[in-house]
Amino acid sequence: MHIKLGRNDKCWCGSGRKYKQCHQAFDDKIARIASQGRPVPAREMIKTADQIAGIRQSAKINIAVLDYVAEHIHAGMCTEEIDRMVYEQTTQMGGMPAPLNYEGYPKSVCTSVNDQVCHGIPSADVILKEGDIVNVDASTILNGYFSDSSRMFCIGEVSPEKKRLVEVAKECVYEGLKAVRPWGWLGDMGQAVHDHAFANGYTVVREIGGHGVGLEFHEDPWVSYNSKRGEEMLMVPGMIFTIEPMVNMGRVEIYVDEANDWTVYTEDGKPSAQWEIMVLVTDDGAEILSY
Numbered sequence: 267m268h269i270k271l272g273r274n275d276k277c278w279c280g281s282g283r284k285y286k287q288c289h290q291a292f293d294d295k296i297a298r299i300a301s302q303g304r305p306v307p308a309r310e311m312i313k314t315a316d317q318i319a320g321i322r323q324s325a326k327i328n329i330a331v332l333d334y335v336a337e338h339i340h341a342g343m344c345t346e347e348i349d350r351m352v353y354e355q356t357t358q359m360g361g362m363p364a365p366l367n368y369e370g371y372p373k374s375v376c377t378s379v380n381d382q383v384c385h386g387i388p389s390a391d392v393i394l395k396e397g398d399i400v401n402v403d404a405s406t407i408l409n410g411y412f413s414d415s416s417r418m419f420c421i422g423e424v425s426p427e428k429k430r431l432v433e434v435a436k437e438c439v440y441e442g443l444k445a446v447r448p449w450g451w452l453g454d455m456g457q458a459v460h461d462h463a464f465a466n467g468y469t470v471v472r473e474i475g476g477h478g479v480g481l482e483f484h485e486d487p488w489v490s491y492n493s494k495r496g497e498e499m500l501m502v503p504g505m506i507f508t509i510e511p512m513v514n515m516g517r518v519e520i521y522v523d524e525a526n527d528w529t530v531y532t533e534d535g536k537p538s539a540q541w542e543i544m545v546l547v548t549d550d551g552a553e554i555l556s557y
Contacts, residue, residue: 274491279314295449298501307500311487312504313480317411321480321506324408325415325544327555329359331404332417332557341396341421345377349388352404364405364412364483371528376403376416383471383512383520383530383538398423399432401540405483414479414508415556416542427515428537434466435539442491442509446545446552450501456493459511463491469518471538474530476508479544501547506555510542540546 271278275289300306313321334355335348350548353421356363364373371387376399378386379394386392386401403416418432442459463470476489487499491511514520516536523529532538544556 278309280316288429292502296500299500305487307487307499307502307505310481311478311485313546314504315342317480318504318506320409320411321413322404322555324361324411327356327408327499328404328406328556329416331355331406332402332415335404336417336419339394339400339402339419339421341394341398343394344390344507345379345386345388345392345394345400346390348377349373349375356404356406361408363405364407364414365403365509368483378403378529378538378540379402380537381532381535383514383532384474384540385528385530386530387526394421395436397424397428397431399424399428399537399539403540403542404439407483408482412479412481412483413556414483414542414544416510416540418539418541418555429535430434430466431468431513431515431537432539434468435511436541438462438470438491438511438513439509439541439543442511443543443545443552443554446501446509446547448501448503448547448549448551450509451496452487452489452499452501452507453493453497454495455501455509456489456491456498457495459491459509461492463511463513469514469516471514471520472518473520474512476510476542478505478507480506501546503549505547508542508544510540512538512540514538528551 271285273286307452364376398421405414429498442463445454478485516534519533
């Protein structure tokens with residue numbers, strides 16, 4: 267519950283300016299759209315300048331960690347080694363891995379290989395081999411601010427089919443990014459992602475999507491990539507969310523490993539690929555904060 271501000275009160279964003287000179291017109295525009303029955307972001311989803319600055323610092327660590335993984339990942343290593351690298355690099359830079367102990371998750375990173383869609387748990391028993399594709403999903407906490415992104419890695423020479431899947435999954439992310447505009451709709455982005463995947467013969471996982479991020483690991487809104495233009499939540503400057511479609515080579519159906527209750531697999535056993543970026547909606551488009 268927010269106290270209604272007077273025109274001459276200091277703005278809620280922390281700028282120190284009067285509300286009428288800062289966010290009053292912005293808030294009025296959101297209220298007008300909400301009055302039409304459209305979903306709009308709560309104020310908690312709109313980050314202030316100070317919060318964005320803190321999130322950017324967290325993202326710098328997240329990017330550096332994934333850069334380090336990119337330099338060292340290779341055939342013959344176990345995914346437990348990736349987990350160790352992520353923990354050591356993150357903590358050396360002053361951060362903490364956000365996945366560690368999150369809702370009982372036992373590791374510092376997710377490593378999803380081939381037909382693992384997401385939430386693959388690093389293990390000494392999982393050895394990367396020539397021809398594998400693997401998603402490394404890293405998330406960082408720094409001074410209470412969260413960042414999140416993931417990358418795909420091809421281990422040695424992979425098949426043309428896997429290589430194309432990895433490439434198209436990345437293209438999907440950036441097709442979605444082109445559709446992120448202030449006062450547009452999350453569905454604009456979602457349909458752009460969906461259309462590019464399907465045009466290339468792939469499917470996009472329905473049950474798992476992106477999310478808001480910054481002050482918590484996972485925040486509202488939930489972000490679908492099977493949505494329609496002009497639908498879903500209004501995008502406004504200051505919102506931060508992930509674009510991270512899970513693109514399947516085969517059918518869309520998935521299942522969760524009953525043994526660990528975390529790892530998600532494709533139902534048909536065909537490979538899946540995912541890239542994740544964290545984006546800030548700006549006054550004139552979008553800024554990638556982490557990749």
